[in-house]
Amino acid sequence: MLINPAFEKAIALQKWHDRKKAQHKDITVLPSLLIKNAKQVKIVDIIDASFDDKEVKYCRFNAKIKDILNKDDPWYxxxxxxxxxxxxxxxxxxxxxxxxxxxxxxxxYLLKLEVFDKKEHCYVTLFEATRYLLGCDAKTYTESISPKKEESTFYRKLVLSKEKEYTFLVKIDARNEGDRAGRRLIAEEIQEVEEAIAINIEDEDIELESPIRKTKHIEDDTDDKITYKRVKIEKN
Structure with a gap:
């Protein structure tokens, strides 16, 4: 599919992409529609299974990282x-x-975390979802920590994730019943809470960058013709 590069939304999208690239962000690890649309719950709701599995397939909860159980080798x-x-x-x-x-x-990737909210704690395992946290694939990560992991930007990002709040996306079904009882969950996506809020604001800016035009009908008394005038609504 070809997109006219002069199209206003295409220009706005290109500006957004350039901003992310300048910030060294991989747009493939930005929040997905799945995590945005998932039902918001608490850790206790998942552990106690206080909602119907048949109705809820995916849910998300906010929690802070208390400990990184295998920070020195988050892969295999x-x-x-x-x-x-x-x-x-x-x-x-x-x-x-x-x-x-x-x-x-x-x-x-195989990253094991202990997380908590105001009332409960649990253990979360991240496989490929670790990419959302670190912003790179496992091969890039392992190459970056050689010869000294302390010099790796990705390793520092992992260490500094402690005490920060994240949104975790988990899938709920009958097969996970035992894992929930043991307070062990597998997350399919993770996003920092403050970062997710900022991205939502930027998404709104993209829409606002494109001028919104409405057509206003004005009757001309001199003749029976109808003329049209474009009114540009400026962004506040």
């Missing part, structure tokens, strides 16, 4: 076929499920 070497953790024997990757001599593997 994964078999590309079965996503199982591989073991290295004489520098050769072995998968517990594959029956081949040497398996192909890749780095995948």
């Amino acid at each position: 070497s994964s078999c590309k076929r079965f996503y199982k953790k591989v073991d290295f024997i004489n520098n050769i990757a072995k998968c517990p499920r594959c029956r081949i001599e040497k398996v192909d593997y890749e780095e995948r």
Whole structure:
């Protein structure tokens, strides 16, 4: 599909993209419609299952990160076929499920957090959703921490996430009943609360940057013709 680059909304969208790029933001990890539209709940609602699973598929809750349980190694070497953790024997990757001599593997995220709100706490595991928190994929992260992780921008971002408030998106179904009882949840997306608010404001600015025009009908007494006048509504 081709978009006329002179179209006002296309210009506004390009300006928005340029702002994000200047801020070193990956637009693929900005809040999705799923997390925006999910039902807002509390940790206690999920743990106690105080809502109907048949009605709620996804929900979100706000909580602060109390502790990062594996901040020094938030990833694992994964078999590309079965996503199982591989073991290295004489520098050769072995998968517990594959029956081949040497398996192909890749780095995948596995981040474990302890979070809390005003009344409850729980443990949250992030797999690929860690990308929303750090702003990069697992391969980029592991490359950035070599040779010293303290010099990595992504590592510092992870460490500084403690005590900050985030919105966590989780999927609720009958299979997660045991996990909820153990206060252990898997989040499919995570966004910093203040950042999400700022993005919503910017989204509104995008709409307002495009002039809104209305057509006003004015009757001309000199003849029976109707003329049209464009009225531009300026942004406040």
